[in-house]
Amino acid sequence: MVVNHLSTSWSVFQALFLEAMPFLLIGVVLATMARHWLPSGPVLQCLPDHRLLGPLTGAAMGFALPACECGNVPVARQLLASGSPLPTAMGFLLAAPVLNPIVLASTWAAFPDRPWLLWARPAAGLAMALAVSTLLGLQKEAAILAPNLLRERSFHQAAGPSSLLERSAGFIGSSSPVPLSLPSAGRSKSWRLSVLHGMDELVKLSSLLILGCGVAALLQTTLPRDWLLAVGQAPTLSVLALMLLAVVISVCSSVDAFLALGFAAQVTPGALLAFLVLGPVIDLKSLGLYGTVLCRSAMVFVALSCGVLTLLAGQWANFLTL
Numbered sequence: 103m104v105v106n107h108l109s110t111s112w113s114v115f116q117a118l119f120l121e122a123m124p125f126l127l128i129g130v131v132l133a134t135m136a137r138h139w140l141p142s143g144p145v146l147q148c149l150p151d152h153r154l155l156g157p158l159t160g161a162a163m164g165f166a167l168p169a170c171e172c173g174n175v176p177v178a179r180q181l182l183a184s185g186s187p188l189p190t191a192m193g194f195l196l197a198a199p200v201l202n203p204i205v206l207a208s209t210w211a212a213f214p215d216r217p218w219l220l221w222a223r224p225a226a227g228l229a230m231a232l233a234v235s236t237l238l239g240l241q242k243e244a245a246i247l248a249p250n251l252l253r254e255r256s257f258h259q260a261a262g263p264s265s266l267l268e269r270s271a272g273f274i275g276s277s278s279p280v281p282l283s284l285p286s287a288g289r290s291k292s293w294r295l296s297v298l299h300g301m302d303e304l305v306k307l308s309s310l311l312i313l314g315c316g317v318a319a320l321l322q323t324t325l326p327r328d329w330l331l332a333v334g335q336a337p338t339l340s341v342l343a344l345m346l347l348a349v350v351i352s353v354c355s356s357v358d359a360f361l362a363l364g365f366a367a368q369v370t371p372g373a374l375l376a377f378l379v380l381g382p383v384i385d386l387k388s389l390g391l392y393g394t395v396l397c398r399s400a401m402v403f404v405a406l407s408c409g410v411l412t413l414l415a416g417q418w419a420n421f422l423t424l
Contacts, residue, residue: 118315161231199383349384
């Protein structure tokens with residue numbers, strides 16, 4: 103019995119990892135290209151810093167780049183490290199897994215008979231990204247970003263007199279803002295340095311992905327799905343059950359619609375929407391990757407905020423359709 107359980111867990115782990123790894127690789131490649139061509143972020147710093155326009159711009163970037171919940175993390179991290187405004191980068195991080203064309207196309211292919219999902223899923227994902235990005239924008243960056251990322255980011259931002267000591271720049275008593283960018287020799291990075299940096303990032307992110315897939319595989323083969331689907335017709339419990347199922351299963355957002363098709367008839371419309379909205383943003387295999395961008399308290403805040411907003415979206419969908 104134990105051997106069969108471990109064998110099943112290993113099979114699920116392989117499926118999750120092989121499904122997610124190509125998208126993580128795409129994200130690292132895009133981040134490496136951005137690091138090479140925009141090493142000091144002169145263009146990224148021109149992106150809007152507005153609490154509403156910034157996340158909308160990031161969401162639009164997510165539509166243009168085919169990054170799921172694994173590939174969007176290295177890209178968002180590089181955006182922040184290169185000096186991109188926080189609202190824009192957060193909008194991309196949270197909206198890209200739902201708004202990218204591959205996910206939208208797979209949703210249409212899986213549910214051609216449910217046209218409301220074709221607009222409700224991206225609309226709910228965008229609304230959640232805007233709300234969480236706005237809430238994060240009310241806090242200081244030091245309380246949101248991971249320490250290593252914060253140090254990288256400081257090199258590509260202008261520092262005022264009050265923040266020089268915080269950034270350990272070594273400049274004291276300056277009366278005007280000092281741009282803490284890398285020296286000109288550091289800006290002209292070669293492809294070799296960029297590729298080596300990208301390979302190092304790929305190794306670190308892959309190790310976190312392996313850990314996340316392992317946890318997801320163990321829980322997925324341990325927790326029975328029958329009791330989750332048993333409450334499928336309860337307006338509120340169905341939404342909560344499918345939210346939990348989305349987090350545990352940790353399937354890639356590019357194919358989750360086809361998985362949801364298997365139990366769509368057994369659950370409420372709101373529960374189905376919740377599964378398709380929350381899973382791409384928060385799941386077990388991606389939480390470790392989020393640790394390279396956000397500090398622990400920010401990760402907890404993002405997870406709870408996304409959960410509450412997804413529950414509200416599911417309840418709203420049930421209210422309109424039931």
